[in-house]
Amino acid sequence: MFDVSIVIPCKNEVNNLKKTVDSIMNSENNLSYEIIIVDDSCTDGSCDFINKNKEIYKNIKLISALSLGAAGSRNLGATAALGKYLFFCDAHVSVPDYWLDTLIKTLEQNNAHIIAPVIKDMIKENSKGYGQTWNKNLEVTWLLNEPKNNGSEIPIACGCAFGIKKEVFDAIGGFDKYFQVWGKEDEELCFKSWLFGYKIILDTSVEVKHLFRSRHPYQVTYENVIYNFLCMAYSHFSNKNLAKALNIARNNYAFSSAAAKIMLNEGLIKQRKEYFNKRKFNEDYFFEKFNISFNNIKTNKIG
Structure with a gap:
């Protein structure tokens, strides 16, 4: 020990x-x-x-x-x-x-x-x-x-x-x-x-x-990073905040391929439910506690 x-x-x-x-x-x-x-x-x-x-x-x-x-x-x-x-x-x-x-x-x-x-x-x-x-x-x-x-x-x-x-x-x-x-x-x-x-x-x-470096000594793609971002958002965000995260991520050219993989990951559905049941605070608590202005972003309206 x-x-x-x-x-x-x-x-x-x-x-x-x-x-x-x-x-x-x-x-x-x-x-x-x-x-x-x-x-x-x-x-x-x-x-x-x-x-x-x-x-x-x-x-x-x-x-x-x-x-x-x-x-x-x-x-x-x-x-x-x-x-x-x-x-x-x-x-x-x-x-x-x-x-x-x-x-x-x-x-x-x-x-x-x-x-x-x-x-x-x-x-x-x-x-x-x-x-x-x-x-x-x-x-x-x-x-x-x-x-x-x-x-x-x-x-x-x-x-x-x-x-x-x-x-x-x-x-x-x-x-x-x-x-x-x-x-x-x-x-x-x-x-x-x-x-x-x-x-x-x-x-x-x-x-x-x-040691801060300008590049990784191995391959990291935009899809990897966007996928992880979407995975985090899907696992922890309410529908309202998830829509905001999707609006941010869709500007990246790798969004479509990363989002498709998220949609096909059945384990994420179970993980999302588990996290929502276990957490003591919702994500707005975090944003407000540390003055992160993500809550001020408005989702795009249709029509």
């Missing part, structure tokens, strides 16, 4: 994964932890260093996956986790000393369920993000102003690095099992957490460095 399980999904990160693992292993922490790496069908030998240096990395759990995507890889890693807390990290981050100790202490002191550090640009070190939110089109944007109080509530914890109580992760069903490749997975999990009655906070005293 460990205090923390750190799950790192990896897809073609040969230049970054070892640096990330070394940063975590070299950081000072009092809490016990394990590192779980999910090799999501890498084609560049990202994880070869583990087997080549077995004495150094002997305690790492390495799991092979068949192109599950960002959400699926994280869920798979979580199934092997023995920790009370799950920390999900990208394969291209650098962490400071006592980051786990500090984040979990802040989490518990504030009776919260998900904790996010400040995310610092690894290249432009003066650039920092204090959590994320949505604009009126439900596009994710960074919160750039440091809150006055440590432990402030935030709408979205960036998937770069955040921690969640494992019991909460299990209670909300983890990341959406229907998501494709990449896009919206951390946003959906945080949105769902708020609707189910859980709280997300920011620890301003911990900064995790993240």
